[in-house]
Amino acid sequence: MTVAFMLAVISSFFVAPSEKYLDYIDFRVLGILLSLMMIMSAFQRIGIFDRIGTTMLWHIKNTHQLYLALVMLCFFSAMLITNDVALITFVPFALMTLKKADREDDLIFVVVLQTIAANLGSMLTPTGNPQNLYLYNLSGMSLTEFIFFMLPYTGVSLVILTTAVLLRKNEAVDTKLLSTAKTSDKPGPKAKALTVVYTFLFVLGILSVCRVLPYYILLAMVAVTVFICDKRTFLKVDYCLILTFVCFFIFIGNIENIDIIRNVFEHTVRGNEVMIGILSSQVISNVPAALMLSGFTSDYRALLLGVNIGGLGTLIASMASLISYKLYVQDHNDNKGKYFFRFTMWNILFLAVLLFFVTVFTL
Numbered sequence: 115m116t117v118a119f120m121l122a123v124i125s126s127f128f129v130a131p132s133e134k135y136l137d138y139i140d141f142r143v144l145g146i147l148l149s150l151m152m153i154m155s156a157f158q159r160i161g162i163f164d165r166i167g168t169t170m171l172w173h174i175k176n177t178h179q180l181y182l183a184l185v186m187l188c189f190f191s192a193m194l195i196t197n198d199v200a201l202i203t204f205v206p207f208a209l210m211t212l213k214k215a216d217r218e219d220d221l222i223f224v225v226v227l228q229t230i231a232a233n234l235g236s237m238l239t240p241t242g243n244p245q246n247l248y249l250y251n252l253s254g255m256s257l258t259e260f261i262f263f264m265l266p267y268t269g270v271s272l273v274i275l276t277t278a279v280l281l282r283k284n285e286a287v288d289t290k291l292l293s294t295a296k297t298s299d300k301p302g303p304k305a306k307a308l309t310v311v312y313t314f315l316f317v318l319g320i321l322s323v324c325r326v327l328p329y330y331i332l333l334a335m336v337a338v339t340v341f342i343c344d345k346r347t348f349l350k351v352d353y354c355l356i357l358t359f360v361c362f363f364i365f366i367g368n369i370e371n372i373d374i375i376r377n378v379f380e381h382t383v384r385g386n387e388v389m390i391g392i393l394s395s396q397v398i399s400n401v402p403a404a405l406m407l408s409g410f411t412s413d414y415r416a417l418l419l420g421v422n423i424g425g426l427g428t429l430i431a432s433m434a435s436l437i438s439y440k441l442y443v444q445d446h447n448d449n450k451g452k453y454f455f456r457f458t459m460w461n462i463l464f465l466a467v468l469l470f471f472v473t474v475f476t477l
Contacts, residue, residue, distance in 0.1 A: 126368060139363045151352060153312055184211065191235075198434045201441075226456055235268065245422070419472055
């Protein structure tokens with residue numbers, strides 16, 4: 115956010131602030147993004163995701179099943195609840211579960227794969243991550259067009275993740291160590307009622323994404339509902355992300371009005387969207403990369419691929435990856451170097467394989 119703010123301020127010296135700045139900002143994207151973040155924060159507060167994860171452990175008998183369950187929770191949930199929320203929810207759940215199962219030696223392996231799974235699973239849908247929502251709105255694609263475009267790469271990701279787990283040595287898991295999962299607290303009447311309410315709001319969010327429901331109606335309904343049901347949800351929303359979007363909108367809008375710089379960017383980006391998207395993401399992460407590069411190309415599909423696959427690689431290629439890293443080192447600070455090394459190696463491997471398939475699919 116700080117970097118985005120500085121870029122917006124610097125660019126304003128070349129393009130004087132005026133009412134045209136408002137035209138730079140995509141209020142529809144911001145409104146839907148803010149609404150979805152409030153809904154996901156509300157879901158988290160009533161513990162619905164934890165209960166889903168706990169239920170999946172009831173029939174676990176070996177490490178293959180356990181690790182696949184923990185990784186696929188992130189992969190499939192990220193499609194709907196975003197990669198950030200998936201990791202915030204299921205990485206602590208995995209840390210706790212593996213400790214109970216006496217499998218702490220495999221913590222890094224599982225958490226790294228969970229992180230990769232969340233970043234790759236989220237690329238299937240517009241609601242999976244912020245850059246998808248932004249590029250989906252910008253491209254004008256329908257929901258089905260978006261999903262079918264990203265489906266081959268998501269399918270390949272699923273196969274690679276599954277293979278990585280199955281190549282791990284399979285060992286029996288003492289189900290007694292996971293027995294506390296079976297006795298988890300059942301949701302009370304209030305939690306059940308709120309689940310219904312927030313699920314309804316999420317459906318409205320999908321309708322807004324599909325351009326059926328105006329974003330401002332969605333935002334108003336979500337804000338009023340959250341205010342009535344649980345005001346503390348407002349404190350859990352990542353407002354810095356919204357401000358980062360606003361600052362980047364201003365920066366990009368100003369750059370597009372500076373002919374020399376715009377021409378350089380367009381010459382560099384056009385025709386190279388996938389590779390530029392991947393390389394830019396390694397340095398500034400994929401959300402800012404999508405925002406910055408979108409102003410200099412009309413091939414939004416190629417850019418979509420670049421910034422999603424570009425979420426693999428460095429620890430900051432996707433800011434969601436930092437969530438897992440922070441959660442892991444809180445209790446395992448001595449192993450942070452080992453985590454960083456293994457994270458980087460696994461990410462480079464997945465990035466190389468997916469880049470190969472991008473080349474094959476686009477020939």
